[in-house]
Structures are given as structure tokens and as C-alpha cells.
Amino acid sequence: MTLHLSADAPVSVAPQKYLFGPFIDFFMLGGSAFLLLPILFLVPLKHEGLVAGVTLLLANLINHPHFAHSYQIFYRNFARKVRGDGYDRNLQIRYIFAGIVVPLIMGAFFAYGSLTGNARLLGYATNAMGFFVGWHYVKQGYGMLMVDAVLKRKFFKDQDKKVLLINGYAVWLFAWLQTNAVITERQFWGLDYYTFAVPPWVLNIALAIAAASSAATVVMFVNRWRKHGGTLPYNGVVAYVVTLYAWILFVTINPLWLLVVPALHSLQYLAVVWRYQTNVERDRADAVKDPEFKVLSILGPRYRLRVLTFIIAGTILGALGFWLVPMALTALVPYDKQVLGSSLFLFIAWIFINVHHYFLDNVMWRRGNPEVSKYLFR
Structure with a gap:
């Protein structure tokens, strides 16, 4: 989530102390890192393979729906957003660019690289994904701090926010440069890519900053x-600190931690999205009525059933986008597997969704988006 929200919320917004509650907010926004990281260090070597498999499975179950939710929210009533109905001109253009132009450009890039068999060109997309994912993590950690500041009515001054943003970018840039300190050949879904050589003096300057x-x-x-x-706003501070240092700067401190971090990042995102969607559903006229089918009355009012439906739909969409559709295309569409690897469409799907997700969130969660003001802080 690339939250550009300012903590200068309008006074008309009713204060809310937590998204869900003190412990749940702490756990979902980043505090779970303090519990899980020590445990991972204590895992016996002989059990690391099993733990890695379990954490990877959990990461997929949590991570993929968080991507799908961004599509569910972004493209909801998309025609109205394109027309600018209820959105200012700047936000309208951003919706058009992120929702139409960016996917067209990315689609053309992957189509050209695949049809020409240019594996090296496609490999650059992996570098781009690493760049945007780190940037995305920084903005989400900052955004979580701003959200918690608004909920707690502990606002940050503009000067303080600049310090937070500059630090976020500086830590992220150093971490990204550090991964490119030497030229190395790596693989992502069977396709080779190369990191870039970074001179030591550049790395030293980045470290100092x-x-x-x-x-x-x-x-x-x-x-x-x-x-x-x-x-x-302690939960927000925890989210900011954990995101920058535990999830970006020191993410390679433990091999198992590297597998867990995407799930924790997604959990942080889901805390806000589920709260947002709950408020959307509560705003409906029939929100507090019982479900149509009596058997579903155990779930409570209709808005809860609709939120659950939203979550289930996100889980299905995540599975389709990351696994089922690209695996079917890999099996059905002929291409040169010797040049482009055995999992071309998995490679394309994973990078496309990860990069596009950054652009979607960069629009949805901006200050000035009327839906954010209406549903996130109520």
C-alpha cells in the first residue's frame, strides 16, 4: 500500500482509536516481527526445510489475496473514476494512467520480449520489480504510521513527515544498492537476470545518508x-520501524525470515483494507439486516457476509492470477522454453502483478481520494 495520506485529517472525521483493537493492530501492522524473528532463529537445522515449506505456503495464502484486493478496490466503479465523476482532475488522470496506460505498456513490454525471445530484456523486469517492491514497502510503512496518527489524533508536522520520508527513501535506496554491489547472475522462474555493479564509494555515501x-x-x-x-502513535511507529529495518534493510538476516516478510507485509496491508471494506459494507442501507438465507445468519448482519465474500473472492483471484492462469498458459501456449525457461507465464504474471500493484496503490490511497476520507477513518 502506497499511502500518501497526511496525518492532517479534517476535524469533521470522527476519531477512531484503532483499526480493530490494540493487540490486533500491533500484531498486523508489524509487531508480529518481534514474535516471529526470534522463533525462526531457534529453528533446528534439520527442521528448516519443513518450516520453510510451511512459511512459503502461508506467505502465498496471505500474500496473493492482498494483491487481489487492490484490484477489487481499484477497478470497482472504474468507469465512474475514468469519467471523473466525484474525483478531481488530477485523481482522474492518475486512475486512467495506473488502470489503463500502465498495464498496456507492461503488456507490450512482455509481449515484445517473449515474441522476440529476448530473455535479457525480460530479465530487466526482475530488477524493476525489486526496485518498485522496496519503494512500495517504504511508502506502506510510512502510510501505516500516518493512519495510526490520524486514528490516535497525534498528528505529525510537515517537517516531521519530511524527515520520515527522507529516512525511508535513504534506507530503501541503500538496501537496494547493497543487493547490486557486485554483478551477479540470478534466476527468477527459470529466467536469468543480472544485478548492476555499484561502486563501493556510492555504497558508502548511501550508507552514511x-x-x-x-x-x-x-x-x-x-x-x-x-x-x-x-x-x-505506537502501533504506527512499530509499523514504520519494522518495515524499514526488519523487512528491507535486514531482510536477509535469516533465510526463513526472507520467506516470512512478504506475508507480514501483506498482513499489514490487509489490516487497512479489511477495515476499509468493512466500513464500505456498513454504509449500505441494508447493512445490519440478517442475511437472506437463514443458514447464514450465524455470521451476523449482511455486511459481515459481504466482507467475507470480498475476502474469499480475493483469495480466488489471487490463486488465479499467480498460479492457475499462468500455469494453464504455460501448458497451452507454445514458446521456446530453451531460451525463455519452463515457466514464462509464471514469470510474467508475478512481475506484472507486483509492479502494477505499486501503481494501483499509489492512486487509491492518496490524500484527497474521497473514498479514503469517507471509509478509512470512520
């Missing part, structure tokens, strides 16, 4: 804590 911005962020948090009677 990241360290300085981190120190400035600590000072800013301490000053705010003192000025506001020893309080902060």
Missing part, C-alpha cells in the same frame, strides 16, 4: 514524545 537520516528520525521521535506528554 541512511545512518544520518535514521539518527534524525530517532531524534524527531524523542522530541515528539517529550512534547506530547510521553505518547506516540
